[in-house]
Amino acid sequence: MTPLICEMVLSSITGMLHCTAGRAVLGLCVSRQLAPWLSSLRSSTSKVVQVSPGKENEVLVENLTVLGVDIKMARRRQPGVLRKVITNEQGLARFLQAKGASREVVASIISRYPRAITRSHHHLEERWRLWRNVFKRDDEIVKILERSPESFFRSSDNANLEKNIAFLWSLGLTSKDLHRLLTTAPRTFSNSAELNRQMVELLQDICVSLGGTDPEQFIKRIISRNVYILIRSTKRVKANVEFLRGALRLSDAELLHLLQGHGADILDLSSEYIKRNFRSAEQKLRSLGCCQEGVKKFIILYPPALYISPENLKNKIDCLLEGGVDIEQILEKPRVLDFSAETVRSRLRVLEKAGYDFKKQGIAILDSSRKRFEAKLEKLSEQPEE
């Protein structure tokens, strides 16, 4: 049966329901006896039929309870869904289970995003097919749905999803980039294609206004470095670029360079957060005798410092200082701050026991993978101090 015919059949039934005085009662009967059939007929654009206002569809609630859905959670999140007469909970459950989702996963998906049960079989099939353009296996998609049901179900507009995928391809992103984008920031794909286009245009404009000559490359670089960028608002990204330019007093060329490097990572921070962290880092460094120019150099060399919460940053710096590291050494090799305070602390303890002297031997040893750190440590023990 074509979707059009489905629609016609459905609307005639819907019409029947509207004409009936005991609509709610009939609605429940329909739900019990015809729901599976209706579910398979329903398309995503079909009319919404409600039980009498304010009342939940008891049969639906019962069905959901049987599926293991957390009704309280569903009610809190999308109360309107529980009042609907025509829904597709059974169809959705079968669909997802056929794709490899367990009963628990299905229940959790519906509990967290109840509107999922309003999507028709046809819609689900189509959406899944589109996601499979990016993913090789069903279980990859199931994992994402389990993590973020909203990303998959929030929009009923499959044409928009198709446009989005085409648009992102057109930017020259590789299939690997696209895969990572959809895995990590699945919301990107339920954005309107227009919204994504606006962000891309903003990035393009930023690049050109800073004297960049290859905006296409710039965009690819930003998106692949920061896969969250497209789920941020242009307002936020604009504000952060302006903030970085002002706070660091950067020239166009310097800013362009920063944004294409680690600067891209912090572009999506909340604008207030980035300011707060900057002020706090500045204050901490100044208190340690660092000049304004030094602060600037530090942030340019290591923008991820603005990602670290004020308390955590202070903690890491203090812990290095207490361990015998110089603030100048931290400023020169800020990537030592990549590691957790706990890792740094334990390395400092080990090195102290080994009689390591940071003044003489530098701090590079702290900024290495566990494997390399241990290898270096072993070397040290083989060559006792003279």
Next chain:
DNA sequence: ACAACCGGGCTCTGCCATCTCC
């Protein structure tokens, strides 16, 4: 052979506000 540099892999939803449409 070793250090230094650097890119990149993981990872990020769940809620509220505001529209649009019926």
Next chain:
DNA sequence: GGAGATGGCAGAGCCCGGTTGT
């Protein structure tokens, strides 16, 4: 006026190892 669709927000790092340079 209510539900659906969509935009936007808060929240807040750590680690590995390939490549390049000496």
